[in-house]
Amino acid sequence: MATAYGPDTRDQYGPAAGSGGRPPARPTKHPFPAALRAPFEGRVWRELAYLFLSVPISTALFCFAITMVSLGLGMLITFLGIPILAAGLTLCRGFGMLERARARALLHLDVAEPAPVRGTGGLMSWVGATLKSGVSWRHLLYAVLHFPWAVFAFPVAVTFWAVGWSAFTYPLWRWVFPAYAGIDGIQLYGDETHQTYLDSPFEMAVTSGIGLAFLMVTPWLLRGLTTVDRLLVSGLLGPSTLATRVSELESDRGVVVDTAAADLRRIERDLHDGAQARLVALAMDLGLAKEKLTADPEAAARMVDEAHGEVKVALQELRDLARGIHPAVLTDRGLDAALSAIASRCTVPVKVEVDLRSRPAQAIEGIAYFTVSELLQNISKHSRATRASVDVWRTADRLMLQVTDNGRGGADASSGSGLAGLAERLDAVDGVLVVDSPAGGPTTVTAELPWRG
Incomplete structure (x- = not known):
């Protein structure tokens, strides 16, 4: 590992791979293909619940947003219009928190919280900051746009889901018609002289097959409908692209600063424990050799020879250190x-x-x-x-x-x-x-x- 990036040398291939160093277990293959499993998976029911809840929530949010904006704009002729409009935008942001939580629970879409509105102090500062906040206006735009989409998506989803299950299970509940309605089954056509009912085994099988086709299509339809909801939530209720980029740059700057600090600590440690310690010992050996130069020239020569070897080792350590900094x-x-x-x-x-x-x-x-x-x-x-x-x-x-x-x-x-x-x-x-x-x-x-x- 390159020392310029720090001393972390934990085993990438051992314990991290699984418990006790064993490789992680591979996922088992399901006996049924995804197309057959889709109508019964939890994702379909969560997406259907999301579309079902969208109607009352978006209706309330749309009515509130239109009322507050109309009231605020209408009252702009007086001073009260400005704080009313700011209060409406703030409450729209409150609804946005609910929508983000709903998307997180039912769509597994995790959208970051936008930065809060901060004024310099006082009510008017807060009002001004709210009116200048692009995030607040995007929440208002979400309230206006999501209502017509929810009104469209809900009946389409419920129709496909209800028709699919009712037709698929028709052979199980056809007995209701002769028992309680006095007819043989679902009536396809009828006039004064002729009636057509789905009552034969073949007709019931065809009806069940049509229902199965609807069931197979419904999960992908729900996925397409909720994709629009995902785009609306992530695009209008999350932080702006600029704010996200600033947050990323701040995080990256922290990583760079930490890495640089770790590199400086490593260089200081390598110098202190390596070349510096050798040079200190070398200075002491040369000092002793100087003292013995006249009394014992042969011992002094041996000490100088040993010091020469220490110089070579110290130079090699300094070269290795320089190579680790930048070769x-x-x-x-x-x-x-x-x-x-x-x-x-x-x-x-x-x-x-x-x-x-x-x-x-x-x-x-x-x-x-x-x-x-x-x-x-x-x-x-x-x-x-x-x-x-x-x-x-x-x-x-x-x-x-x-x-x-x-x-x-x-x-x-x-x-x-x-x-x-x-x-x-x-x-x-x-x-x-x-x-x-x-x-x-x-x-x-x-x-x-x-x-x-």
Whole structure:
């Protein structure tokens, strides 16, 4: 692992893969295909419940929003219109909290809370901040747009659901008609001289088949209808794109600051425990040799010879430390030579292919180098592989890295391991880390970085 990214060397392939180091159990295959299971899955019932609840909730929200806006705009001729309008927007945001909770429970859609309205102090400051808040107006827009959509989506969903189940189960409840209505079944046609009923076994089977077709279509219809609801909730009730981007940049800045602090602590520790300690011992040895120079020249010569060896070791440690900060070969010759150098130090044979016609930005080049270095270090320590490969290429304005090994697999970037830390560091520069490592291998780790050349 590249020391420039910190000392985390937890096993990516062992305990993280499952309990007690065993690989995670693979999901069992269901005996029925998804199309047949869909009408009976919980997702269908949750989406139907969501569409059912949308009618009363959106009706109340629409009526409230229109009333408050009309009252506020109508009262703008007086001073009261402004606080009334602000109060209406605030209560629309309250309804938005309810809608986000409903989408989270029934649609499994987790939408972040938008930033609260903050005034500088006092009622008028709060009113002004509310009226200037784009989030508040988007909540009002949701209240207006969701009502007609709910009025359309609910009857369509309920019609398909009710027709499907009633027709599919028709042979089970046809007895109701002759027992209580005095007819043979569902009447398709009737006049003074002729009536047509669904009462024969063939007709009931056809009716049940039509109902089954409706049942098969209903889950996908519900999914399409609730997709519009998902877009409305995520687009109008969540934080703005700019606010989300600012939050991401703040998080990325925190990762960069923490990484830089960890690097400084590592450098200080390496200097204190390594080269500095050797230089202190070297100074003491040279001092003793100076004192014995006249009394015992042979002992002084031996001490100087030992000090010469210590100087060589200290120089090697300083070179290793400098290579960990930023290798000279990377600056002078680029990724191809630098990656070939670290591949030669790996404990397994590594094939390196770099297809770059130009060099990316120095910062991106350094991150790419240390990413490959850490991945090769993980392969050496944990994968039990016999061969590995490193591929680097450019796609549009992105730098792509792919490290593959034929080891035991089971690497997981979501378990708080070194791979998770590496993913965070890549995310700090708008990069992406994707790990494909089934139990038993092979493992393929793909990293994507901005080019910024």
